[in-house]
Amino acid sequence: MEKRADISAALSVLNSIVPGLNISSSTGEQTNSSASPANYSLAGIPLNNTASLNQTEIDRARNCPGIEFITTRGANDSFTDGYWLKEMARQVMSRLPQETSRRTETRYDSNIGNDLQSQVKAALDGSWWVANYTTLLAQSCPNTTIIMMAYSLGAAANTVASTRPRFPLSRIKAAVYWGSPLRSPGRPQNRGTAKSALGQVALLGYRTPRGLEPVVRDYCVIGDVICTSWGTLGPHLSYANSSYQDETVDYLVQAALP
Known part of the structure; x- marks a missing residue:
């Protein structure tokens, strides 16, 4: 009881x-x-895997590329393709076959307040889009290779998405997360200098499913206030143009190519 x-x-x-x-x-x-x-x-969560997708997105998910690179920006990033992920995404795409590869940015309202309730709601909303788009893509395109990258609030959205019903865990070849507020200590996918950190909203209990853990790299550095719950935003903004960026690009490209 x-x-x-x-x-x-x-x-x-x-x-x-x-x-x-x-x-x-x-x-x-x-x-x-x-x-x-x-x-x-x-x-x-609605089981209809086209829920939260507009017709253009449905058509896109059914138009099968050789490689699909799904990215999810962080909170209050007004750039359509994500400012903090832009350079890493560009480098990944530059090393993939241009004719058969494409990048798709998650559509969700990331321009929110700084309070945790607004951020949690945005992550949950974004997770529906990620889950539905990825599931429809996987069902429609059995030969498409899927790789993912997400930053900050976007990493939380991706983590929650991977727990949704029918999410195609076995179809994800690689996923990289940066500064996730859902960061959980002791997980095999943890990378960076703060491997035992507990993210700001990790107590909500969302965790990367075991079936996806082998292909996920979840980066967090000491002092990143978002993924360690203490510190400042400086370390949270430091992932781009670091050695971790080079690791990420190499990992995603190697996973995507045969």
Whole structure:
């Protein structure tokens, strides 16, 4: 009975963070009677893998490239293709076959406030897009190689996405995360100088699934306030143009090429 109370309390917190989620701890279904339970997972996420995608994105996911490079920018990054990931992404793309490779940036509202509630909601919203686009791509394009890279809030969105129902774990050849607020200590994918760090919102409990861990590299450096919960933004902005950038480019390119 005590465990039921804990579960109810946790679900209450999630319901307060994500308006409209309305999850019941007794049934695992939405409490909104207008919703069809058959169309929802226990996490309250629509199982339709085109949800949150517009028609252009649906068509793109069904138009199969040889290599798909999915990137997810961090919070308050007004650049469409992500300012902090731009150079790393450019270097990766420059070493892939130009005729058969493409980069796709996650579409989500990253221009948010600095409070944790807004950031958690944005990450959860972004995770739906990542999960649905990647799942549709994998189902539509069995021969496409998928690699991923995400920074800060984007890394949280990708981590949550990988826990969604039907996410194609086995199709991801490589994924690199930087300064994730969901950073968890003791994980085999941890890289950087702060391997035992606990991210700002890691206590929400989202973790990279075991099936994806072998291909993930999750970087965090000492003093990065986002992935260690203490320090400053200086280290959080230091990943680009570092030795870690070179490692990332080499890793993603080698994973993508036969």
